[in-house]
Amino acid sequence: MSKESTYIPKSGFSKWFDQRLPLPRMLHDNINAFPTPRNLNYWYTFGGILTFCLVTQIVTGIVLAMHYTADAGLAFASVEHIMRNVNYGWLIRYIHAVGASMFFLAVYVHIFRGLYYGSYKAPREILWILGVVIYLLMVITAFMGYVLPWGQMSFWGATVITNLFSVIPVVGTTITEWLWGGFAVDNATLKRFFSLHYLMPFMIFGVVILHIWSLHVTGNNNPVGVSVKEKQDTVPFAPYYTVKDAFSLVCFLILFAWFIFFNPNILGHTDNYIMADPLVTPAHIVPEWYLLPFYAILRAIPSKLGGVLVMGAAIAILFILPWLDTSKVRSATFRPLYKQFYWIFVVNCIALGYLGSQNPEGLFLVASRICTAYYFIHFLLVLPILGLVEKPKPIPESITKAVLEKMEIRNLKEKSAEA
Amino acid sequence: MSDKDPKQPSRRDFIFLATGAFAAVGAASIAWPIVDQMNPDATALALSKIEVDISQLERGQAITVKWRGKPVFIRRRTEEEIQMASRVDIASLPDNNARNYNLSSDSSASDENRSLDENGEWLVMVGVCTHLGCVPKGQSLGDSKGDFGGWYCPCHGSHYDTAGRIRKGPAAKNLDIPAAEFINQNVIRIG
Numbered sequence: 001m002s003k004e005s006t007y008i009p010k011s012g013f014s015k016w017f018d019q020r021l022p023l024p025r026m027l028h029d030n031i032n033a034f035p036t037p038r039n040l041n042y043w044y045t046f047g048g049i050l051t052f053c054l055v056t057q058i059v060t061g062i063v064l065a066m067h068y069t070a071d072a073g074l075a076f077a078s079v080e081h082i083m084r085n086v087n088y089g090w091l092i093r094y095i096h097a098v099g100a101s102m103f104f105l106a107v108y109v110h111i112f113r114g115l116y117y118g119s120y121k122a123p124r125e126i127l128w129i130l131g132v133v134i135y136l137l138m139v140i141t142a143f144m145g146y147v148l149p150w151g152q153m154s155f156w157g158a159t160v161i162t163n164l165f166s167v168i169p170v171v172g173t174t175i176t177e178w179l180w181g182g183f184a185v186d187n188a189t190l191k192r193f194f195s196l197h198y199l200m201p202f203m204i205f206g207v208v209i210l211h212i213w214s215l216h217v218t219g220n221n222n223p224v225g226v227s228v229k230e231k232q233d234t235v236p237f238a239p240y241y242t243v244k245d246a247f248s249l250v251c252f253l254i255l256f257a258w259f260i261f262f263n264p265n266i267l268g269h270t271d272n273y274i275m276a277d278p279l280v281t282p283a284h285i286v287p288e289w290y291l292l293p294f295y296a297i298l299r300a301i302p303s304k305l306g307g308v309l310v311m312g313a314a315i316a317i318l319f320i321l322p323w324l325d326t327s328k329v330r331s332a333t334f335r336p337l338y339k340q341f342y343w344i345f346v347v348n349c350i351a352l353g354y355l356g357s358q359n360p361e362g363l364f365l366v367a368s369r370i371c372t373a374y375y376f377i378h379f380l381l382v383l384p385i386l387g388l389v390e391k392p393k394p395i396p397e398s399i400t401k402a403v404l405e406k407m408e409i410r411n412l413k414e415k416s417a418e419a
Numbered sequence: 420m421s422d423k424d425p426k427q428p429s430r431r432d433f434i435f436l437a438t439g440a441f442a443a444v445g446a447a448s449i450a451w452p453i454v455d456q457m458n459p460d461a462t463a464l465a466l467s468k469i470e471v472d473i474s475q476l477e478r479g480q481a482i483t484v485k486w487r488g489k490p491v492f493i494r495r496r497t498e499e500e501i502q503m504a505s506r507v508d509i510a511s512l513p514d515n516n517a518r519n520y521n522l523s524s525d526s527s528a529s530d531e532n533r534s535l536d537e538n539g540e541w542l543v544m545v546g547v548c549t550h551l552g553c554v555p556k557g558q559s560l561g562d563s564k565g566d567f568g569g570w571y572c573p574c575h576g577s578h579y580d581t582a583g584r585i586r587k588g589p590a591a592k593n594l595d596i597p598a599a600e601f602i603n604q605n606v607i608r609i610g
Contacts, residue, residue: 156553160574163552178454182463184488184547192457279483279490281554285574299575304550304591360576 006033030216035234036241037222039403043117044220045241045248046110052249053103054208058201060096068148070194072187075150076275094264100142101267102256104290107135116342118330119221125322127214130207132318137204139291139315144197146288150190151272156285158185158193164298167305184278224402225330226395233399284359292356293349297375299360300368310372317379324379326387334393338386345378463487468610470602473541481558483546486609490546490554491597492570493607496581501539503568504582505530512593513585519596528593533582535599535607543599543607544583548572550590555579570594 007025009015018025067086069078082089111131114120120128147158162179166172181188219228228234235241259267267289271282287295297314301307317324332339348371355368396402467487473495476482481494496504509515509527516525517532526532535541548555550572556562557570557579565571565578567586572579577588584593599609 156574160551160553163550166552178458180459181457182459182488183467184552186463186488188457188460188463278488279485279554281556281572281574283573285553299589302589304589307589 005029032238034237036237037220037228037399038235039222039399041223042248043113045245046106048245049106049249049252053106056099060092063092064096070191072190079149094260098259098264116332117221118225120322121330123218129319130211134204134207137200141200144193147193150276152274152276152282153269153272155276156281164308167308224396226399229398286357293352296352296356296368297372300372325383329392334395337390341382348374471607472605473607474605483558491609492544492546494542495540496542500581514593518593520598528584530582544594544596548577548590549592550575550577
């Protein structure tokens with residue numbers, strides 16, 4: 001990637017400013033002029049969508065915190081107060097609650113796009129690892145946020161998840177009591193979760209900046225997976241990708257708005273409109289949809305410690321993914337076998353999500369065990385072996401060649417259709 | 420100690436190490452209060468004893484009371500339930516420790532070691548599944564009591580028998596028995 005700055009200060013003031021703090025120069029070089037592969041498709045617009053989601057959550061969250069009360073006796077009522085009395089409170093809360101789901105929807109598309117096009121491979125390992133860190137922080141933030149309304153699912157979700165730490169040998173109980181600030185999930189727990197839930201989005205924001213920084217050092221991957229070689233392989237980010245990202249964002253917002261205005265509670269659980277009761281466990285405890293695959297893995301393992309370890313490993317394995325995939329070819333477009341295993345893996349993850357919502361009994365339990373095993377087989381056996389045995393299709397010489405070839409084929413087809 | 424011999428540690432090295440050590444101790448002494456403030460506070464630790472009137476309980480009935488933020492199951496067992504629990508071979512249990520705070524920590528999980536009184540009529544346990552902390556079903560008459568007639572945790576499918584011992588499912592330990600004693604015929608003190 002070219003590192004030469006193309007910023008030219010236009011006025012006397014901007015020249016004066018540039019010599020003291022070259023912030024406009026940094027923004028110009030990284031946003032306006034940033035050279036981006038010319039062949040990015042719509043799957044590459046989710047980075048922008050995710051940035052939008054993060055900002056949305058922070059803005060609505062700050063506003064909600066003005067009306068919410070973090071106290072076990074008052075929290076539930078304060079959420080109802082937001083819904084009924086605060087001007088537009090219903091809208092802001094629904095944006096925040098639906099926004100969490102949309103955030104995860106976008107991040108899953110973003111992650112699976114990376115898996116398909118091999119965006120985790122050299123030289124983008126750090127970029128990928130930072131992405132996994134962001135995802136992990138998102139999971140923790142979402143979990144803590146879900147506790148704040150202090151409904152039945154909030155309370156029992158918090159109880160089940162914090163109890164995961166009790167499996168740590170010797171110090172497990174000490175750690176869970178430290179997390180709770182008592183002998184069970186209670187007022188102290190709610191207050192600290194609120195404090196940390198407010199903090200973590202800003203930590204995510206920090207890691208996002210590192211993620212983008214790393215992206216701008218290595219440059220974007222692209223659908224053919226061939227590195228940028230010459231200037232004509234790229235176009236400036238503005239206006240080409242600002243417009244593409246904006247169009248994609250508008251489509252995403254249509255779905256977002258549909259949830260907010262027509263079905264705001266479909267992604268939640270009705271039990272969370274019952275106030276937390278430490279003496280009654282709901283018949284069926286489930287996490288939010290975006291964590292169901294991990295819940296299925298947790299329950300697939302018959303031992304308590306084993307379940308927690310394997311669930312942790314399911315995320316941890318993503319950190320070492322760049323070194324598990326032995327193939328040098330990035331894009332699945334040119335990997336006929338990987339392409340098939342990729343889709344099997346996608347189906348397997350969706351199946352785990354479904355199984356996480358069911359009772360772990362009979363066939364469901366057997367199926368979750370098979371799917372859990374396959375999840376790890378994909379990373380530990382399929383990916384290392386495929387790279388050694390697979391014969392990739394011929395790879396285009398450059399991004400430009402690949403684009404022109406595609407255009408030629410399209411032109412020929414149009415001509416033959418006319419004739 | 421000569422300052423000029425490069426192989427010998429110099430006074431500057433000493434000052435450097437001493438400064439680093441002081442900074443580390445200083446940082447730790449500030450870090451600890453920030454960590455420790457999250458531990459259970461004085462109100463959580465203070466007076467965590469309750470007294471429960473059990474005079475209204477018939478055999479086969481149970482009540483749930485709240486102690487330290489957790490449910491405690493008090494059950495007056497029927498003769499049949501006691502028989503079921505005492506017939507079990509202790510060696511065959513997943514957890515053969517009594518988990519009874521009132522006894523020494525290596526007591527076996529026999530039914531006598533689990534119940535509060537000599538007849539084995541009264542069972543007092545913390546009603547928190549030892550798997551991931553849900554409240555098991557089995558206190559109310561209509562509840563599913565699991566495969567062993569005691570309690571059943573709906574969250575992840577752990578079955579407890581009529582002495583609150585884990586028999587099947589992901590939980591690894593028997594339900595905990597808290598410090599408890601009869602103050603008189605009608606009142607149990609927990610804690």
